[in-house]
Amino acid sequence: MSDNQLNNVTIALTKGRPLTQALELLSKIGIEPVEDMAVSRKLVFETNRSGLSLMVLRSVDVATYVEHGIADMGMAGRDVLLEQGEQGYYQPLDLKIGACDLMVAALADEGPLPARIKVASKFVNIAKRYYAEKGVQVDVIKLYGAMELAPVTGLAHRIVDIVETGNTLKANGLVAIEHIAKVTSRLIVNKTSLKMKHVVIQGLIDDLAREVNGE
Ligand code: PRP
Numbered sequence: 001m002s003d004n005q006l007n008n009v010t011i012a013l014t015k016g017r018p019l020t021q022a023l024e025l026l027s028k029i030g031i032e033p034v035e036d037m038a039v040s041r042k043l044v045f046e047t048n049r050s051g052l053s054l055m056v057l058r059s060v061d062v063a064t065y066v067e068h069g070i071a072d073m074g075m076a077g078r079d080v081l082l083e084q085g086e087q088g089y090y091q092p093l094d095l096k097i098g099a100c101d102l103m104v105a106a107l108a109d110e111g112p113l114p115a116r117i118k119v120a121s122k123f124v125n126i127a128k129r130y131y132a133e134k135g136v137q138v139d140v141i142k143l144y145g146a147m148e149l150a151p152v153t154g155l156a157h158r159i160v161d162i163v164e165t166g167n168t169l170k171a172n173g174l175v176a177i178e179h180i181a182k183v184t185s186r187l188i189v190n191k192t193s194l195k196m197k198h199v200v201i202q203g204l205i206d207d208l209a210r211e212v213n214g215e
Contacts, residue, residue, distance in 0.1 A: 008051045009193075009200050010044075012071035014059045018185055021097040022075045026054075029207040051200075063089065063188060072193035072201060078183045079162050083123045090194060092205050093187040096212050100164040102126060104178035107151045120147055120156035127160040130180050148172040 013022045023037065026047075033045040033054055045054045055071050062076040067088035075095060079102055102123065120141045121127045131138045141156050148168055150156040162183060163169060163176050187208060194201050 006197055007200070008053070009073065009197060009204070010053045010055055010071045011204075012055045012057050012062045012065045012074035012076075014062055014076055014185070015056045016059070018059070018075070018077065018098045019056065022095075022185065025095060025097060025208065025211065028211050029204075060084070066188050066190050069190045069192055072190050072197060073204065074188045075185050076188060077162075078181070078186055079123060079126070081186060081188070082181065083125050085125070088191075090189040090191060091186050092189060093209055093212065095185040095187055095208065098183070098185040100162045100183045101176075102160065102180040102183055103163045103176040104130075104158055104160055104180065105148075105151075105163070105169050105174045105176050106158045108173050108175045110151075110157070113157055117157040118155070119158050119160060120150035121160035122147065123160050126180065130160065148174055 013019055019037065023033070031052060032048045034048060035045060037045055037056060043056055047054060055065065057065060059077055059080045062074040063081060063084055065071040066074040077098055081091070116137055116139065118139045118141055119127050119131070120143050122143055122145065124140050124142050127140045141150070143150060147159040147161045149172070150159055151174060152172055160180065166176065169176060187205065189201060189205070
């Protein structure tokens with residue numbers, strides 16, 4: 001790595017709903033993108049801090065970019081990190097934003113169930129682990145979105161999904177019945193980057209920790 005590269009730090013953010021809160025948090029520690037990320041179609045943004053860039057990725061890709069060192073740091077939901085196995089990076093800080101819950105949900109008027117139920121989710125590893133720990137055998141069906149439709153249409157008996165306000169479940173006649181895990185956004189850091197760019201990255205971790213924990 002050249003001296004110039006050593007001064008450059010890239011933070012990968014999750015696009016969509018979590019982006020607003022992530023940008024608010026960065027703003028509180030003095031980091032602002034130089035253009036409006038909400039309206040631009042660009043994927044990498046310079047900030048007011050020289051050498052510090054922001055990258056906007058799909059939630060499932062944030063850890064991959066951090067693990068491979070393309071992004072030095074990332075902000076990603078614990079749901080996605082749990083699903084992917086939480087390996088290959090440091091996870092120094094709970095950012096306490098993007099709070100929601102991983103839940104099992106069912107039709108509010110659920111009838112009798114077969115001995116072996118079908119569970120639809122995009123979090124197939126979390127779902128399999130959850131039922132395995134309970135000692136219950138289920139068939140897990142992988143979906144990529146609109147999980148709520150699965151019990152309504154008969155594709156699956158239950159779903160494992162994140163619940164924030166509960167509005168989506170309610171609008172589709174579902175209720176949350178079992179709690180699997182609390183979810184917030186986490187700061188993740190590439191292992192080599194933390195060594196090679198220690199001063200800058202540790203400074204950012206400390207600034208974020210002070211802000212998040214009100215120290
Ligand atoms: C998530 C989740 C639910 C919804 C829950 O989807 O899959 O559908 O949010 O939020 P609520 O409890 O506030 O209604 P998201 O909107 O993130 O889109 P996705 O299906 O692309 O994950």
